[in-house]
Amino acid sequence: MKKLKSIMFVGTGSDVGKSMVNTGFCRIFKQDGYTPAPFKAQNMSLNSFATPEGFEIGRAQAVQAEACKLPCHTDMNPILLKPTNDKSSQVVLNGKPVGTQTAQEYFMGNNKAALFTEAINAFNRLEKQYNPIVLEGAGSISELNLKSRDITNMKMAVETDSVTYLVSDIDRGGVFASVFGSIYLLDDVERKQIKGILINKFRGDIKLFEEGRMILEDLTGVPVIGILPYFRDIHIEEEDSVSLEQKFKESRSNTINIAVVRLPRMANFTDFSVLEHDPRIHLYYTDQALEIEKADIVIIPGSKNTISDLAHLRKIGIASSIVRAQKDGKKVIGICGGYQMMGESISDPQGIEGDLPLISGLGLLPISTVIEDNKVTEQCQFKFKDYSNTCTGYEIHMGQTTLKHPENHLNILDNGKKDGYFLNENCWGSYIHGILDNSVVIQDLLKGFDTENINFDYNQFKEKQYDKLADAIRENVNMDLVYQHLNE
Structure with missing residues (x-):
């Protein structure tokens, strides 16, 4: 041509x-x-x-x-x-x-x-x-x-x-x-x-x-x-955070409410695009404590400045609401920076993210993270929990996370690397962006709710x-x- x-x-x-x-x-x-x-x-x-x-x-x-x-x-x-x-x-x-x-x-x-x-x-x-x-x-x-x-x-x-x-x-x-x-x-x-x-x-x-x-x-x-x-x-997946202003919604009755915690430096909110189009789910972004507590599932997203954003959650009272939601039996998951926040501590000895060298985490998972200047950026294939399905996603993060109980990892990558932490069916975290684009993960996340089993093919939807x-x-x-x- x-x-x-x-x-x-x-x-x-x-x-x-x-x-x-x-x-x-x-x-x-x-x-x-x-x-x-x-x-x-x-x-x-x-x-x-x-x-x-x-x-x-x-x-x-x-x-x-x-x-x-x-x-x-x-x-x-x-x-x-x-x-x-x-x-x-x-x-x-x-x-x-x-x-x-x-x-x-x-x-x-x-x-x-x-x-x-x-x-x-x-x-x-x-x-x-x-x-x-x-x-x-x-x-x-x-x-x-x-x-x-x-x-x-x-x-x-x-x-x-x-x-x-x-x-x-x-x-x-x-x-x-x-x-x-x-x-x-x-x-x-x-x-x-x-x-x-x-x-x-x-x-x-x-x-x-x-x-x-x-x-x-x-x-x-x-x-x-x-x-x-x-x-x-x-x-079409939107990149500009301006679009999020239209997604500040509240919980609804007669549906599965999933609240994404709104962070000042939220990164990769496209992780949740798939949830916006699943007919079983009502997704909303919020920084209001009451709306966090109304949710059936709470997701802590990624962040470009994890320590600063965690300090912000404490300042506005959201941190305690997330912990309370988990204690009340709600599902709480974290992705990337959100996963780091769910741990016991995050340290930044080199001052990469700012002036705060150490902050206590939410204490939901027995893990600790050290922010390092080596940045992981890679696509990956993995097995989620004990499912046989091959899932895909990608990692972009700075920091190494140590598990007190390494056997409780969430995922196994095809290169043998282990990712995330599985506490129980209602509480887990992962470094993998795009983890929710895999239907097996969504089906697992919605287990326990009175809803039909829909195999929503997100890639086909995007095409x-x-x-x-x-x-x-x-x-x-x-x-x-x-x-x-x-x-x-």
């Missing part, structure tokens, strides 16, 4: 739907016989994923790779920033952590040229293997105070000569000002790179925006390639969602124009 130009989706702001659009186009190009691959030069997220080689990238690019039916690779996201607190982030370069920097150090330092070179090298390696490369920007393209040091948006678009489309969220209002302003604030070279506008999250009859389309085209001089509706029945997203984009976007741009 003819080689297409690369395509890029940039935004008027954060959470306008760039990742979703990018994912949909990845699947469209795959359906049309091309060999697409996703790319985002720099991502900032606490949701990450382990590549088959044992490196770390942003979860969104792993999802987009899945839409392309590809194994993910660090070249798809060469730079990942993982916030450790409000001012600092761990910098992951080509899949491995290279240190922690404050925002001032990262954005104002002189290392951006070197990082941009790394990003371009990653892009070039991808472009030799795949066609087209589907690039994603970050946040707004017109943050003037940061623009000269921005290596993710228009600088990348110009360098790669990508066909670039500006995505705007009409649901939040101000679409005319945000689109016109974003394009107007670009320089001439950057402005020429913008080939079209894509309006996202439109509610109601799209035909009613026909005048709006013409106004935008007159204002900007570029075509509106499509207007996407506000999707209610398409479910259907990618196809539905591709269909919706085809229906509402001028794909002939897109392909015309890509072939120019």
Whole structure:
């Protein structure tokens, strides 16, 4: 097939739907016989994923790779920033952590040229293997105070000569000002790179925006390639924690209530996406003690700063609620940082997470953890409890956990390594992200509840969602124009 130009989706702001659009186009190009691959030069997220080689990238690019039916690779996201607190982030370069920097150090330092070179090298390696490369920007393209040091948006678009489309969220209002302003604030070279506008999250009859389309085209001089509706029945894993604000829910009657403890530095909340779609379950995120106590099952998720988040749970009274829930016979499980919190202590002798060298755990499991600078990042296959099913997941953590009773491990990995701790049917923890994506684990978790046995195939569900997203984009976007741009 003819080689297409690369395509890029940039935004008027954060959470306008760039990742979703990018994912949909990845699947469209795959359906049309091309060999697409996703790319985002720099991502900032606490949701990450382990590549088959044992490196770390942003979860969104792993999802987009899945839409392309590809194994993910660090070249798809060469730079990942993982916030450790409000001012600092761990910098992951080509899949491995290279240190922690404050925002001032990262954005104002002189290392951006070197990082941009790394990003371009990653892009070039991808472009030799795949066609087209589907690039994603970050946040707004017109943050003037940061623009000269921005290596993710228009600088990348110009360098790669990508066909670039500006995505705007009409649901939040101000679409005319945000689109016109974003394009107007670009320089001439950057402005020429913008080939079209894509309006996202439109509610109601799209035909009613026909005048709006013409106004935008007159204002900007570029075509509106499509207007996407506000999707209610398409479910793609979301990376941005902004989406969690819509998931602060309360318990419900006549269902199995599962509460995920809301942490300030919660990581990999995509671990629980499968639970949102299981009809037997009502999942909600909460930092309210009463809602913790109402839950049938309490899950403590991963954290980028386990010690600080555990101290926060004590401060707001959640820690005692979790312990009380376990004593009252509720099921309590922990994943990664949540597993560490369930132990007797967490120590940080090197000060990797902060100034607190030691904190007492929740005391639910007879384990202790030492935070170390060696970071485990690997995909894994394992046997859960004593089941014969082969399960899959991935590990991303810093810290070694010691079990007082090693024979009480939860999982055995295919390499012989043991993982987690099994106290009883109502209390266990594991380092493995994605453990709940395995149906045998869900069935085990729901044992004891009066519910039918449903074998929910999450991977099959995700495949259907990618196809539905591709269909919706085809229906509402001028794909002939897109392909015309890509072939120019």
